[in-house]
Amino acid sequence: MKIKDITAYLEAWAPLAYQESYDNAGLIVGDPGVTVTGILVTLDITEAVVEEAVRKNCNLIVAHHPIVFRGLKKLNGRNYVERVVIKAIKNDVALYAAHTNLDNIAGGVSFKIAQKLGLENVRILAPKSEMLMKLVTFVPTEQEKPEFRGASQAVLDALYEAGVGQIGKYDRCSFRTEGTGTFRGNTDSNPTLGEAGQDEQAHENRIEVIFPAYRQNTVLAALRKAHPYEEVAYYLTTLVNENQEVGSGAVGDLPEALSETNFLAYLKNRMDLSVIRHTALRGQPVRRVAVCGGAGGFLLNDALAARADVFITADYKYHEFFDADNRIIIADIGHYESEVFTKELIQQYLLEKMITFAVILSDIDTNPVQYYL
Incomplete structure (x- = not known):
């Protein structure tokens, strides 16, 4: 199995299209065509982590945090980022990061925190909108020709395979209505129905499906390949609907309320x-809990709107704590501490199919913050 196979598998889970604009997720260092000998999973990539990968015969490091956020103009080892990249290149170790794209999916980083806390009825705290599109197309029915029996289902099956029709916990979702389509082919056409140059009409199924916007090219390629017409009529519409599978943070309920x-x-x-x-504690029981791995202060209003009793995140500044205003408890547990279990999340996902080589959790504590207790 090659590095590109691993990255494709990871990106089917956490698409790069879901990363934030400031991010740098994906393959940062390495040749996609190289065969993988082993994978080391870590939260951060440091020089010690690269050395650990070499010792354990892992030529691919999968991290949550990208080692490179901004363009590198020079590589002379003047800081830890440059030193890590140089060491990785010298030792033929590829570096990959699944960062905010992994934050922004159902089942991602915040969902791992929710799992650690035993929360129930977990859902995305702040779903993203305008991440979905609707496709409408028209397929001839068997009323035109017997060979069109099952044509609509064949087109739908191809579209489902391309990623359409997923709504929350349901898949293969579509809507169809029957009507009459009209057309006239020019002299260069080779119509599936009727004759070139003649006004024609056909019994057709109007098929409607939704899909993640980033899959547009894949969906249209599948449509054109499966459709029986020479020219395929379709409409694409960007939806303002919230995508319940994509967004920031998570919220859920404890099985039983606890005192603060x-x-x-x-x-x-x-x-x-x-x-x-x-x-400050509010003297009220805790049942609903909102969480966000890493710096999640921007989600406070979403946590309040979800009627959470506690909001767990990291990187809160002094004055930002005042924003709780006795409406909620803000609990800052530390950036590293909120995301360290992401290593387990990534390892578990990779182990579902990666059975020909090792997928190892890094033993290195990469937390740059230390506590004097």
Whole structure:
């Protein structure tokens, strides 16, 4: 199996199209055509992690955080980013990152936190809108020719294979209505129905499906290949609907309500924390919990709208804690601490199919923040 096979598998799970504009997810260093000897999974890529990969015969490192966020103008080892890239290149170790694209999918980073906390009814906290498109196309029915029996289903099957028709927990979703289509081919046409130069009409099924916008080219290629007409009529519409499978953070409920102090103790234990920075307790039970791995302060209003009792995230600044305003408890557990279990998430996903070589969790603690206790 080659590096490009691994990256394709990862990007089917966490598409690069879902990363934020500032991000740099994907293959950062390495030749996609190289055969993989082993994969080391880490939160951050440091020189020590590259050395660990070499020792363990892993020529691909899959990380959550990209080692390169901005363009490198020089590679002379003047900082840790340049040194890591140089060391990786010298040792033929490829570097890959699944960052905000993994943050932004259902089942991603924040969902891993929710799993660690045993939350139920977990859903995306802030779904993204305008991430979906609707395709409308027209397929002849068997009323025109017996050979068109099943043509609509054949087109739909091809579209489903290309990624259309997924709505939450349901797939192969579509809508169809029957009507009459009209057309006239010019002298250069070779119409499937009727004669060139003649006004024609046909019994057709109007088929409507939705799909993630980033799959547009794949969906249209599948449509053209499966459709019986020489020229395929279709409409594409960008939808303002929220995509319940793509967005930031997660929210869910504890199986049973806990007192605030008991919940903080529970959080500390479940997330293996040394310390929790939090706002004033409100004297109310905790049942609904909102979470966001990494710096999630931008989701406070979403947590409030979801009626969460606690919002767990990281990287809160002093004055930002005042924004809780006794409406919610903000619990800052640390950036590394909120995302370190992402390693397990990535490893578990890769192990579902990667059975011909090792997928190893890094032993290196890459947390740059230390605590004096």
